[in-house]
Amino acid sequence: MGRLAHGGTVLATAAAGAVRALVVPRRRRPTTGPDRRPARWQVVTVDRPPEQVLPGGRWPEPLRPLDGAVELYLRPAPGGRGTELSARPLGGRPELPGMAAHLVGDDPGLLIRETLRRAKQYVETGEVLRADRSRLDRPVVRR
Amino acid sequence: MRALCWEGAGALAVREVPDPELRNAADMIVRVRRSATCGADLPLLAGRTPFLAAGDVLGHEFLGEVVEVGPEVREHRPGDRVVVCAAVSCGSCWYCRQGLYASCDNGSTMPARAEAAWGQPTGGCYGHPSALGGFAGSHAEYARVPYADVGAFTVPEPLDDHRAVFASDAAPTGWMGAELGGVRPGDVVAVWGAGAVGQLTAQAARLRGAARVIVIDRHPERLLMAELHAGAETLHFERTDVPAELRERSGGRGPDVCVEAVGTEPDGAATRSLADRLGDVGRAERPLAVREAVHSCRKGGTVVVLGTFSGFVDTFPLGSVMQKGLTLHGARQHGQRYIPMLLRLMARDQLTTEHLATHRLPLEQGPAGYELFRDRADGCVRTVFAP
Ligand SMILES: NC(=O)c1ccc[n+]([C@@H]2O[C@H](COP(=O)([O-])OP(=O)(O)OC[C@H]3O[C@@H](n4cnc5c(N)ncnc54)[C@H](O)[C@@H]3O)[C@@H](O)[C@H]2O)c1
Ligand SMILES: [Zn+2]
Ligand SMILES: [Zn+2]
Numbered sequence: 001m002g003r004l005a006h007g008g009t010v011l012a013t014a015a016a017g018a019v020r021a022l023v024v025p026r027r028r029r030p031t032t033g034p035d036r037r038p039a040r041w042q043v044v045t046v047d048r049p050p051e052q053v054l055p056g057g058r059w060p061e062p063l064r065p066l067d068g069a070v071e072l073y074l075r076p077a078p079g080g081r082g083t084e085l086s087a088r089p090l091g092g093r094p095e096l097p098g099m100a101a102h103l104v105g106d107d108p109g110l111l112i113r114e115t116l117r118r119a120k121q122y123v124e125t126g127e128v129l130r131a132d133r134s135r136l137d138r139p140v141v142r143r
Numbered sequence: 144m145r146a147l148c149w150e151g152a153g154a155l156a157v158r159e160v161p162d163p164e165l166r167n168a169a170d171m172i173v174r175v176r177r178s179a180t181c182g183a184d185l186p187l188l189a190g191r192t193p194f195l196a197a198g199d200v201l202g203h204e205f206l207g208e209v210v211e212v213g214p215e216v217r218e219h220r221p222g223d224r225v226v227v228c229a230a231v232s233c234g235s236c237w238y239c240r241q242g243l244y245a246s247c248d249n250g251s252t253m254p255a256r257a258e259a260a261w262g263q264p265t266g267g268c269y270g271h272p273s274a275l276g277g278f279a280g281s282h283a284e285y286a287r288v289p290y291a292d293v294g295a296f297t298v299p300e301p302l303d304d305h306r307a308v309f310a311s312d313a314a315p316t317g318w319m320g321a322e323l324g325g326v327r328p329g330d331v332v333a334v335w336g337a338g339a340v341g342q343l344t345a346q347a348a349r350l351r352g353a354a355r356v357i358v359i360d361r362h363p364e365r366l367l368m369a370e371l372h373a374g375a376e377t378l379h380f381e382r383t384d385v386p387a388e389l390r391e392r393s394g395g396r397g398p399d400v401c402v403e404a405v406g407t408e409p410d411g412a413a414t415r416s417l418a419d420r421l422g423d424v425g426r427a428e429r430p431l432a433v434r435e436a437v438h439s440c441r442k443g444g445t446v447v448v449l450g451t452f453s454g455f456v457d458t459f460p461l462g463s464v465m466q467k468g469l470t471l472h473g474a475r476q477h478g479q480r481y482i483p484m485l486l487r488l489m490a491r492d493q494l495t496t497e498h499l500a501t502h503r504l505p506l507e508q509g510p511a512g513y514e515l516f517r518d519r520a521d522g523c524v525r526t527v528f529a530p
Contacts, residue, residue, distance in 0.1 A: 045237070047235070047236050047240070082237065114255055120248065125235050125236075125290075126169075126215070127168055127169065129233075130166040130167055131252035131277045133161075
């Protein structure tokens, strides 16, 4: 597996299991000007092996809303705890491409984390848990 | 259907609300037969919990009959009588597989809210605001049960509803308290709070072989129950110096295990300390019983916090924890881990709980039932509603 970009394209493909760490080079932060560091990775640990998290390199359905907005990265979690699934916005911290900005809003971290959690839930339980529908959305009917 | 709804601080009403519906393939719908009040409802009732909305249905300790199952439900069929764990947990994440069901990663539909409050999202709980999942409560004619195979347990036939309903919440919480405390034969165990949770902690400590169990409260009828049903000694905290009494009864060592089963007392909140007023204004709670437990516990002993604290507490004796080498545990109950065993103990009469259902009322009397419970009036320990 390795690092995946938008659209589910596998940039660095390898056999499942041969997962390599992504080394993000440390750069000195410029003292002035906009923050050019890449955005922070948001990560969830999925209690399943990597090949079940992205079967055949495909993004699980709940991740699709982030298509085009993030890059994905995954590696095995230590201690047999499954897979660490990471995502970060493409295009660095402040400037999100138009559609991505629309999708991820002011706090891209939060939305990405929530989406990652839904993907994790889908892989672990087979579904995304749905809240009760609001009473405004449904009529009062007697059983 | 009819349901007991929270209307605003201190106000409840029984109203017509939409029936629950299957939302996930692993859901089922239960017709509620019994649903009990719990100490955890009191901060909700008082309006001290963020995100609780007018119209939300309360209740999380319940038992009922299965009426509809989703396509993925394997363990239950319509007609089954089940007790449902108050905690909503998926059964298949890493935490659930460790038996830490209340910490389930997939038990909530709005994990971000719990993350903001506690640093990590936790599992769900019925009848609580969205930080705990956003699932309607059980004080209603019907309830939706997500992850039905994980959270619902068939009740053995001879067991009475009023005994089995406490396998949902109070009994697993009490059992967990004794287990987290590592109670062993010969231990001296002190329990703060003689509500249902404290009493069942005392029974669990007894069953695990504790030599002495001492229960602390100020309601004589609750203390009497702890003596009768848990074989406990009791202390009235307004009439005695609790730490001195505990020292005396534990050979000067202090109890080996101290369990707090109090939480935030509605009437205890009146006097606010200076630190509270200057600091995190209005949000800090005063953990009186926790302070006393930490102070009283023997060196190297264990203190277990079962009471519900939602955020910050004021003046916590951290020095004592460090200087005495204490172990401090807290948890919401991991009921799925204990319920089958508890039902077996109940069926063998080794664990008895029906005396806790002091007030058995129709759901339509929900507001009055909560008033009794909140005010500890008329000897009320738990009101149990029958919709
Ligand atoms: N950890 C969990 O999963 C879990 C589950 C259920 C309940 N709870 C919590 O456990 C606590 C107890 O639940 P309950 O239903 O038995 O509550 P309850 O309100 O019926 O009982 C609390 C008891 O504590 C007593 N008390 C108050 N101050 C005290 C003090 N300083 N020292 C000794 N006793 C004192 C009260 O008089 C009362 O009898 C609550 O905070 C509840 O929210 C936690
Ligand atoms: Zn409870
Ligand atoms: Zn889980």
